[in-house]
Amino acid sequence: MSTASCPNGTTSCQNCRMNPLCLPLALQVSDMGKLDVVIERGKPLQRRETVFFVGDSYQGVYAVRSGAVKAAITNADGTEQITGFYLPGEIFGWDGLAEGRHTNTATALETTAICAIPADRMDELSVTLPDLRRHFMQLMSRELAVDQQMLALLSKSSAEQRVAALLVSISNRLARQKLSPTRFRLPMSRAEIGNYLGLTVETISRVFGRFQQKQLIAADKRDITLLALEQLQTLSSDSD
Amino acid sequence: MSTASCPNGTTSCQNCRMNPLCLPLALQVSDMGKLDVVIERGKPLQRRETVFFVGDSYQGVYAVRSGAVKAAITNADGTEQITGFYLPGEIFGWDGLAEGRHTNTATALETTAICAIPADRMDELSVTLPDLRRHFMQLMSRELAVDQQMLALLSKSSAEQRVAALLVSISNRLARQKLSPTRFRLPMSRAEIGNYLGLTVETISRVFGRFQQKQLIAADKRDITLLALEQLQTLSSDSD
DNA sequence: CGTCGCTTTGAAGAATTTCAATGCTTGTGG
DNA sequence: CCACAAGCATTGAAATTCTTCAAAGCGACG
Incomplete structure (x- = not known):
């Protein structure tokens, strides 16, 4: 060993x-x-x-x-x-x-x-x-919880809320890895984000645009900086 | 066993x-x-x-x-x-x-x-x-799969597809219990269906109406008869 | 009989999709 | 090294679907 x-x-x-x-x-x-x-x-x-x-x-x-x-x-x-x-x-x-x-x-x-x-x-x-064994079952259970949060998100949320939620999610997950939660490079394309979130590429693009106008993020293609994590978080969880 | x-x-x-x-x-x-x-x-x-x-x-x-x-x-x-x-x-x-x-x-x-x-x-x-133990992990794994199918459904599908998918789903599950897969009473309200499927009550109601016109189902409030299970199945899985 | 919960229906409004076109990068072959 | 193709992102305008708002019907139950 x-x-x-x-x-x-x-x-x-x-x-x-x-x-x-x-x-x-x-x-x-x-x-x-x-x-x-x-x-x-x-x-x-x-x-x-x-x-x-x-x-x-x-x-x-x-x-x-x-x-x-x-x-x-x-x-x-x-x-x-x-x-x-x-x-x-x-x-x-x-x-x-x-x-x-x-x-x-x-x-x-x-x-x-x-x-x-x-x-x-x-x-x-x-x-x-x-x-x-317990640990693995917990991991599965957690994935279940994640999927269900995702269900809630897709069920009820607007395009902006969905994108905000994804960004916040990625941020949180990077934070757990002790990586910067506010500056990162997205590993996936706009099309993939859209596919995942149930939106079209165009919509994703427009939402990114609006977020930039609102100074919530700075985005250069896949390089993202979250400027107002707090607000994104609110946006993603508030429901109307 | x-x-x-x-x-x-x-x-x-x-x-x-x-x-x-x-x-x-x-x-x-x-x-x-x-x-x-x-x-x-x-x-x-x-x-x-x-x-x-x-x-x-x-x-x-x-x-x-x-x-x-x-x-x-x-x-x-x-x-x-x-x-x-x-x-x-x-x-x-x-x-x-x-x-x-x-x-x-x-x-x-x-x-x-x-x-x-x-x-x-x-x-x-x-x-x-x-x-x-294996069985339980399998059950969890299956729930994961189910949630993910649901994700796909909510991501991509129209109101009619979602409702069709839910009906087919219930039908299949009843069949497994040796209950009638074509005639059953929904245990949930239109509002709950809407909540689950990410649609409003009104939309659910209208879809039920359209399905009846098309002779896909007969519905009297919560009492449902599936008249064209085949077509519902196609509707729910075809993606446009 | 009247209220409450649930369902249905109509009309207007809003958000997203679709279609179409353009621009920007990157990489590859000539 | 340039040119062109391919992939990805962006933008506009029209079309569509679903939501929102409003109202009314229906059944059950006290």
């Missing part, structure tokens, strides 16, 4: 310790060694490369170490519906657990490093490490 | 792949028998009585035996957003697992009998019954 507290002992994974969404957190130090066994590290993915496709058999879940990933389901007519964006420290791939095959396709949005957490190993360890 | 529906790979769940909203809002206990050990029965709830409130500490999950339940989160402004309807045989309450307290309030839509599945028991049994 390696002495490292992070999956493969490199220093690049230090952020794993900070993030509530990253797996090692719920484990005691003594368990860490065991976890090392579970993790498999792959080579970095390039933009547009996929982690798994719809229908691929479920092998386990994945953690984003750097970069970003989108998950999308395929509609009856072949169009894609993005169901989530995953930032560093976050875990995706649960969707395959129920039926043994993935319902989503997961694709790198930019150059991205991921860790695999194989299902069989996870299963074994669930017996010997009750904490790990 | 009885032959279950989807979880163990029987072919009976084909429509799950066809319909974006299939097994729509909730999940199914594949084998109620397995659960008997863990279950605590409560007294039936009356309409508007709650199973748990937002913020209540998580004690476990619940299965609907008869009647129907809605789960809803509370927006910043105090309005409610319905996140799911649960019909007989379906399990709800996972939302509390992540943080130890529920993010939703669960309310009976009509006179409803539920079973509690206490968390501590579930935890003990997770060790001794790996099957049960």
